[in-house]
Structure formats: structure tokens, C-alpha cells
Amino acid sequence: MATKRQKDVWRSEINDIIRGACGGFLFGIPLLYTMEVWWIGSLAKPQLMMMAIALMFIVVYLLNQTEGFRKRRYNWLSPQAAMDTVEAIAIGLACSAFVLLLLRELTLETSLKESLGKIIFESVPFALGVALANQLLGDSRNSNGEGQKADSKSSNQKDELNATFADVGGTLIGATIIAFNIAPTDEITMLAAAASPPWELAMITTSLLISYGIVFQAGFSDQQKRREQKGIFQRPSSETIMSYLVSLLASAFMLWFFQKLTFSDPWTMWLDHTLMLGLPATIGGAAGRLAI
Numbered sequence: 571m572a573t574k575r576q577k578d579v580w581r582s583e584i585n586d587i588i589r590g591a592c593g594g595f596l597f598g599i600p601l602l603y604t605m606e607v608w609w610i611g612s613l614a615k616p617q618l619m620m621m622a623i624a625l626m627f628i629v630v631y632l633l634n635q636t637e638g639f640r641k642r643r644y645n646w647l648s649p650q651a652a653m654d655t656v657e658a659i660a661i662g663l664a665c666s667a668f669v670l671l672l673l674r675e676l677t678l679e680t681s682l683k684e685s686l687g688k689i690i691f692e693s694v695p696f697a698l699g700v701a702l703a704n705q706l707l708g709d710s711r712n713s714n715g716e717g718q719k720a721d722s723k724s725s726n727q728k729d730e731l732n733a734t735f736a737d738v739g740g741t742l743i744g745a746t747i748i749a750f751n752i753a754p755t756d757e758i759t760m761l762a763a764a765a766s767p768p769w770e771l772a773m774i775t776t777s778l779l780i781s782y783g784i785v786f787q788a789g790f791s792d793q794q795k796r797r798e799q800k801g802i803f804q805r806p807s808s809e810t811i812m813s814y815l816v817s818l819l820a821s822a823f824m825l826w827f828f829q830k831l832t833f834s835d836p837w838t839m840w841l842d843h844t845l846m847l848g849l850p851a852t853i854g855g856a857a858g859r860l861a862i
Contacts, residue, residue, distance in 0.1 A: 585787070590639035590661045590700040592784040596857055597699025598662070599850045600748065602669050602692055603757045611688035619690050623659070626694050631655040633701035640704075655701075662697030663689055672772060672849075674764045737859050741813040744858020745820040745851040752850055753824035762842040770845050777817075777852040782810045784856040814848070817855040821847035 601607055614622075634651040639658060667689045670676040676685050752758065765773070786806045822844045825831040831840055 586640045587657075587661065588783055588787050589703050590658060591665055592780070592787075593639055593701075593703025594662055594665050594696035594699040595780055595853050596784065597702060598666065598692070598695035599669070599853050600751060601695045602666065602673065603752050603755065603761075603850060605755075605757050605760070607691055608675055608688055611691035612684040614687040614691065616683075619687060622690055622694060626659060626662075626697050627655055630658050630697050630701045633698070634658065638704065639700050658700040659693070659697045661700050662693040665696050666692040669849075672769065672776060673761050673846075674769065737809060737813065738816055740858035740861060741816045741855035742820055742858070744861070745817040745855035746824065747858075748854030749817075749821045749824040749847055749851040753821070753830060753847060754828040758825070758830065758843055758846050761846045762839075765842050765846065770842060773845050773849055774814075777849045778810055778814055780849075781813060781817075781852045781856045782806065784853065785810070785813075785859055813855050813859060814852050817851040818844050818848045820855070821851045824851075 631651055634654045635648075638651070638654050640654065667676065670688055670692060675688060680688075822831070822840065825840075825843055825847060826833075831843055
């Protein structure tokens with residue numbers, strides 16, 4: 571019995587961390603594609619870094635007092651909010667460091683001071699997203715599903731088809747909104763120039779894992795209902811892959827729309843630019859699926 575209770579505690583803690591990280595990605599990924607923040611972080615003095623951490627702690631603490639990234643709430647809010655704030659900042663630091671490594675903005679040649687500055691300044695929106703995880707896309711599950719079991723087979727097939735089209739549409743809208751804001755900038759070209767095939771494979775894997783986590787693991791908006799859906803691409807793995815491909819399509823279109831890519835460019839250039847923009851677009855597409 572004690573072992574089962576301990577497993578439940580660990581499972582709940584892991585789910586909370588995943589939810590917080592997904593909220594951080596939803597909120598913080600666009601700023602990671604902003605070179606001005608890279609420069610500010612690389613030139614920041616230790617005093618400014620400490621000030622950023624202090625301000626981040628205060629804001630995240632206030633957010634954790636009201637909501638936070640955990641499903642369970644406590645009567646003794648102040649001590650727990652402080653602990654959750656430290657954890658939220660740690661999640662933000664870890665997520666921002668991981669993405670900066672993935673984007674090759676942190677390498678073995680990067681100095682410790684520059685690395686810390688970039689990580690700290692990029693982690694601010696991530697930590698805010700962690701604290702806002704439940705408010706961004708909270709679980710809206712209800713108990714109205716029992717009355718829907720008597721539907722006819724043809725009606726179920728129609729609903730499954732409609733759900734598939736809704737997922738594609740939601741993914742396309744969310745991915746386009748994010749890609750529209752990043753595609754015109756020079757960051758994609760800079761990042762694509764530094765990317766090699768192994769890093770591009772890592773980018774694909776990361777995009778798929780984050781998309782899966784946001785929709786099917788973080789406990790956001792009707793997660794259990796989405797797992798039970800059936801039809802074309804309505805299983806977690808196939809839906810994640812389908813949504814990623816749709817997000818890549820939206821990314822490629824936005825890059826062409828803003829003349830960052832032309833039909834005369836080689837296919838390798840289309841590939842690396844699209845994969846670079848595909849990460850934030852996929853996160854936007856996941857948010858779009860949850861919003862429908």
C-alpha cells in the first residue's frame with residue numbers, strides 16, 4: 571500500500587513537471603527566436619542577472635499564489651507557493667537551456683558568463699508560462715459524455731471525420747499564428763545556417779515530444795477525451811505526426827510568403843529553414859488543437 575502511494579506521488583509530481591514545462595514552451599518559445607534577447611543575455615552583468623532572477627521570483631510567486639502549475643491546491647499557500655516558485659524557475663532554466671543548446675546558441679565554446687546570461691534572460695517567459703500552465707489551457711473536462719453513447723454508428727463516423735478536420739484546422743491556425751510572427755525575422759536564416767543533420771533530427775524529435783506532451787500528457791483541456799477519440803489520425807501517435815506535418819506545411823508557406831524562401835532555392839534550404847521554424851509552429855499547432 572505504501573509503495574503504491576509512493577508511486578502515485580511520483581507519478582503526480584512527474585505530471586506536474588510535464589504540465590509546467592509544456593506551459594513554459596507555450597508561453598516562452600517565441601522569445602527564444604529573438605536575437606536581441608541572445609545579445610542582451612550574452613552582455614548582461616552579474617548584477618543584472620541577479621535582478622532578473624529576483625524579479626522573476628516575485629512575479630512567479632504571485633502567480634503561484636492564485637493558480638500555479640499543479641492540479642492540487644493547498645490550504646497553506648505561502649510556503650507551498652514559494653517551493654513551487656523555485657521549481658517553476660528551475661523548470662524554466664532547464665527548458666530554456668535545452669532549447670538554446672538545440673538551436674546551437676549555446677555550444678562548448680560559449681563562455682560560462684554568456685551562457686548564464688542567455689539562459690537566465692530566456693528563462694523569464696518560460697518560468698511565467700510554467701506558473702500560468704493551468705490558466706493557459708486548464709482542464710475543462712465535464713461529465714456530459716455519458717449521454718453521447720447512444721449515438722448511431724453513422725453519426726459516430728461523421729463526428730470522427732469532423733473531429734479530424736477540426737484537429738487539422740486547429741493545428742493549421744495555431745501553427746500559422748506562431749509562424750507568422752517568426753518567419754519574417756532573420757533568426758530562422760541564422761539558425762538554419764548553423765544546423766547540421768544530427769541537430770535537425772533532434773529538432774524533429776523534440777517537436778514531436780513537446781507536441782505529444784502538450785496535448786496528451788500535460789493534463790490540459792479534455793486530455794482524456796482526446797485519448798479516447800477514434801477515426802482518421804485520432805490516435806495520440808498518428809495525430810501527433812499528422813499535426814507536425816501540418817505545422818511544417820504552415821511553416822514552409824509562411825517562409826515563402828515573406829520571401830525567405832523561393833522556388834529557385836535548393837530543397838535542402840527549404841528543409842533546414844522549415845525544420846527551424848517547425849518547432850515553434852508545432853507548439854502553436856498543439857495549442858490550436860487544445861483551443862478547439
